[in-house]
Amino acid sequence: MRAALEELWRFTQSPDLHARWDLRFTSIEYCPRAAEAAPQQFLYTTRVGFGIAIEGQGETVGTRDDGQGGRSSALRFWSDDPKSLILEGSGYWKYISSDGGVRFLTLYDYRTRFGALGRLADRVAFRPLLGWATAWSFDRLRLWLDKGIEPSVSMQRSIVHAVARLALAFVWLYQGIVPKLLWRASGELDLLREAGLSPGWDEIALTGLGLAETVMGLLTLVSWRRGEMLLVTMCALALLSLGAGLGGARVLTAPFNPVVLNVALLGLALVGLVSGRDLPSASRCLRRPPGE
Numbered sequence: 001m002r003a004a005l006e007e008l009w010r011f012t013q014s015p016d017l018h019a020r021w022d023l024r025f026t027s028i029e030y031c032p033r034a035a036e037a038a039p040q041q042f043l044y045t046t047r048v049g050f051g052i053a054i055e056g057q058g059e060t061v062g063t064r065d066d067g068q069g070g071r072s073s074a075l076r077f078w079s080d081d082p083k084s085l086i087l088e089g090s091g092y093w094k095y096i097s098s099d100g101g102v103r104f105l106t107l108y109d110y111r112t113r114f115g116a117l118g119r120l121a122d123r124v125a126f127r128p129l130l131g132w133a134t135a136w137s138f139d140r141l142r143l144w145l146d147k148g149i150e151p152s153v154s155m156q157r158s159i160v161h162a163v164a165r166l167a168l169a170f171v172w173l174y175q176g177i178v179p180k181l182l183w184r185a186s187g188e189l190d191l192l193r194e195a196g197l198s199p200g201w202d203e204i205a206l207t208g209l210g211l212a213e214t215v216m217g218l219l220t221l222v223s224w225r226r227g228e229m230l231l232v233t234m235c236a237l238a239l240l241s242l243g244a245g246l247g248g249a250r251v252l253t254a255p256f257n258p259v260v261l262n263v264a265l266l267g268l269a270l271v272g273l274v275s276g277r278d279l280p281s282a283s284r285c286l287r288r289p290p291g292e
Helices: 005-013 017-022 114-148 153-181 186-195 202-224 227-243 256-277
Strands: 026-031 040-049 053-064 072-076 086-098 102-112
Touching: 005 017, 005 072, 005 086, 005 102, 005 114, 017 026, 017 153, 072 186, 102 114, 114 186, 153 202, 153 227, 153 256, 202 227, 227 256
Parallel strands: none
Antiparallel strands: 026 040, 040 053, 053 072, 072 086, 086 102
16 A cells, blocks of 8 residues: 555554454454453444344454564454354454555454354355455555555445446346347337347347347456446447437337437446446455465
């Protein structure tokens, strides 16, 4: 991260700042210390939706400077909340000064409750999700420090971009698979015939168009962070609108006709393109040590 060590330390060690960028926590609150030398304990809350909140505790067990401009912070955490999969664990944050910024590292591990079922749920779903949330949060912190993008703005942009992408992919896949490949809608064939683009080959053209739209839907999902795919989508929608327009007045004056639908999708693609700039991404973080 292109930030001074003291600034990064403040953004990660201050509970009010930490809770703003870390997706894993909704709130973090420091507890009063019994003595100056006592470990700093804290309470955390994570809201998972539907009015459900999971609570836990933790404490900073030590911090130290390495004498070379770096610093580390170790902690323990646990939860008595019966809803929490995590029973107890520990980890550390390490700050390594480098040219132009600070390398920010973390390592943590924990034990689960609920016996074998809890271990299975952790291995299959919870641990990968927690690892992704950690990496995504670190990149959201990077954007805050490096580019001044507030964590709440990063979240809003991510949600808008995800909704736009998923909606576009759904429309491409549905329009390609349902009325063109699985159930041949007569209206689709009529559009091709009236456009006069494939005389005598309408059935084959409809199949090809359905396959092409299905591929577009899949590529919209696979190329999640690539704006070029949205530009391709906008060009494809413009061409489809032009082809539909050749169908004449009957097509253009029909309610919810292909031209109207494509213009709406063009707007959605533009929203996805604009909102896709400077988004947090877990892929920017090194999730495993080099060589593993």
